[in-house]
Amino acid sequence: MLAITGTQVVDIIAVAAFVAAGLYAWRLRRGDFPRKLKQLEERGYVVEKRVQRQNDRKVTLIWGRLPQAVNLRFQIVESKLLDQSRRFAESDAVQLGDSEFDERFAVLMDLPQFAPAILDEPMRQRLLGLEEANFTTGSIASLLEDDSFPEVQGGERGVLQLWAMHLDREKASNAELRSVVELGRTLAKKVAEVAKADGLTPQ
Secondary structure (H helix, E strand, C coil), X not given: CCCCCHHHHHHHHHXXXXXXXXXXXXXXXXXXXXXXXXXXXXXXXXXXXXXXXXXXXXXXXXXXXXXXXXXXXXXXXXXXXXXXXXXXXXXXXXXXXXXXXXXXXXXXXXXXXXXXXXXXXXXXXXXXCCCCCCEEEECHHHHCCCCCCCCCCHHXXXXXXXXXXXXXXXXCCHHHHHHHHHHXXXXXXXXXXXXXXXXXXXX
């Protein structure tokens, strides 16, 4: 029979604790989506905390379903965060002729001619009134975890059917979250209306 030293016992316990912690975290993550889905059904949106992989920064993501799926990639990014956007360079930003807005935000989209219809003056003023505002249309594949909406398979996971607002920090007051959610839902509605009017919806 092999003798096990005290050091080996400590090592075995440490490995077991590490594996148990990993399994517990995995189970938590796997069990987290039903809670988010319930929040989506009850409120129409989900608020979640995340840790960005590229810099370990804690952020807040608010997301929900677009009124209908669209073929219109649309993103509003605080200019100070533009270097974190992998898909676009600063030269791709749409200029709206509003110096205050254009200086603070970068509007990024593959069909820039539709930007003015979404970002009229009242909408630009609402965005400027927030402490922080980042909005995007997105898909299940691009915005959510792999185990989200498991019933949605294949190419449908890449369809632009979600909207999201991103805060580059973990903490936000309830009043600020309400303002961000309200603006996000309004922007989502305007994007869907423009897409429908111009035939930019999946067939």
